[in-house]
Amino acid sequence: MTFKIGRNDPCWCGSGKKYKVCHQAFDEKIATYANQGCIVPPHDIIKTPDQIAGIKESCKINIAVLDYIQEHIHPGMNTAEIDKIVYDITTDMGGIPAPLHYEGYPYSVCTSVNEQVCHGFPSENVILKEGDIVNVDCSTILNGFFSDSSRMFCIGEITPEKRRLVDVTKECVEMGLAQVKPWGFLGDMGQAVHDHAFANGYTVVREIGGHGVGLEFHEEPWVGYNSKRGTEMLMVPGMIFTIEPMVNMGKVEIYVDDENDWEVYTQDGLPSAQWEIMVLVTEEGHEVLCW
Numbered sequence: 001m002t003f004k005i006g007r008n009d010p011c012w013c014g015s016g017k018k019y020k021v022c023h024q025a026f027d028e029k030i031a032t033y034a035n036q037g038c039i040v041p042p043h044d045i046i047k048t049p050d051q052i053a054g055i056k057e058s059c060k061i062n063i064a065v066l067d068y069i070q071e072h073i074h075p076g077m078n079t080a081e082i083d084k085i086v087y088d089i090t091t092d093m094g095g096i097p098a099p100l101h102y103e104g105y106p107y108s109v110c111t112s113v114n115e116q117v118c119h120g121f122p123s124e125n126v127i128l129k130e131g132d133i134v135n136v137d138c139s140t141i142l143n144g145f146f147s148d149s150s151r152m153f154c155i156g157e158i159t160p161e162k163r164r165l166v167d168v169t170k171e172c173v174e175m176g177l178a179q180v181k182p183w184g185f186l187g188d189m190g191q192a193v194h195d196h197a198f199a200n201g202y203t204v205v206r207e208i209g210g211h212g213v214g215l216e217f218h219e220e221p222w223v224g225y226n227s228k229r230g231t232e233m234l235m236v237p238g239m240i241f242t243i244e245p246m247v248n249m250g251k252v253e254i255y256v257d258d259e260n261d262w263e264v265y266t267q268d269g270l271p272s273a274q275w276e277i278m279v280l281v282t283e284e285g286h287e288v289l290c291w
C-alpha cells in the first residue's frame with residue numbers, strides 16, 4: 001500500500017525538506033516512465049546522501065582488504081589464509097565480513113579458482129599454484145551499511161587463454177559501466193556486458209547476477225546480463241547496484257556442488273572469470289564506489 005504524500009509534507013527521503021521542493025518532480029518523472037509500462041525503482045532502494053556517505057565508509061574497508069590481498073597473494077598460499085586476512089583486516093577496521101553466516105555461508109570471503117564460477121569455499125587444501133586464476137569476492141558491513149566487490153588475481157604466469165578471459169571479463173564490466181546513467185535502463189548495461197563477452201567467444205552465466213546493495217547485502221533489482229537495451233529497471237540517481245558478470249571460457253552451463261549447496265562450477269570444466277564493482281547512479285552519470 002502506498003500513501004500519496006502532500007506537497008507540503010516532509011519528503012520521503014528524510015531530507016527534512018517539503019516534498020514539493022525535494023523529490024516531487026523526481027517522483028513525477030518516474031511516474032511517467034511507470035505509466036509507459038517501464039519497470040521503475042521503489043523508493044526504498046534510492047539512497048539518501050547520508051546513506052551514501054555511510055555506504056562509502058563501508059566500501060573503504062572492502063577496497064583496503066582487496067588491496068592487501070592483491071599485494072600478498074602468491075603461489076603456495078592456501079585460500080584459508082585469504083579468509084583469515086579478510087576476517088582480520090575487516091574486523092580490525094571495525095567492520096564485519098558480510099558473507100560470514102549469510103544464509104549459512106560458513107566463511108568470510110568467497111575464493112573461486114579456475115573452473116569455479118563463484119562462492120568457492122576458502123580451504124587449507126586449496127593451494128594456489130602458478131597458472132591459476134582466482135576470484136576473491138569480498139563484502140563488508142560497517143554500521144549497518146554494505147559494500148561488495150571482487151577482483152581476479154592471476155597466480156604467477158598464466159596461459160594467454162586465461163589472460164584473455166580475465167581481461168575481457170574486466171572490459172565487460174567497464175563497457176557495462178559506461179551505460180550507467182540516470183534515465184537509462186539496466187538492460188543497456190546488461191546488453192553491453194553480454195555483447196562484449198559474446199564477441200570474444202565467451203558465455204555469460206545466466207542464473208546468477210548482480211544486485212542492489214547498501215542497506216542490505218542483496219536488494220532489488222536483480223542485475224542480469226542477458227537483458228536487452230531499453231528493458232529492465234529504469235536507473236535513477238541514488239540507486240546503487242553491483243555489476244558482476246561471471247564469464248565462462250566455454251559453455252554457459254553451471255552446476256552447484258550438491259554436498260555443500262554453495263560452490264558453483266562450470267559444467268564443461270573450463271575456466272570462468274568475474275569482476276565485481278559497486279556503482280552509484282548520479283545526476284551526471286555514475287560513480288564507482290567499490291571495485
Ligand code: MF3
Nearest residue numbers: 099102105110119137139148
Ligand atoms: N559476494 C557475493 C555477491 O557478489 C555474495 C556471496 S553470498 C555469500 O553477491 F554468502 F557467499 F557470501
Ligand code: CO
Nearest residue numbers: 148242244276
Ligand atoms: Co555481489
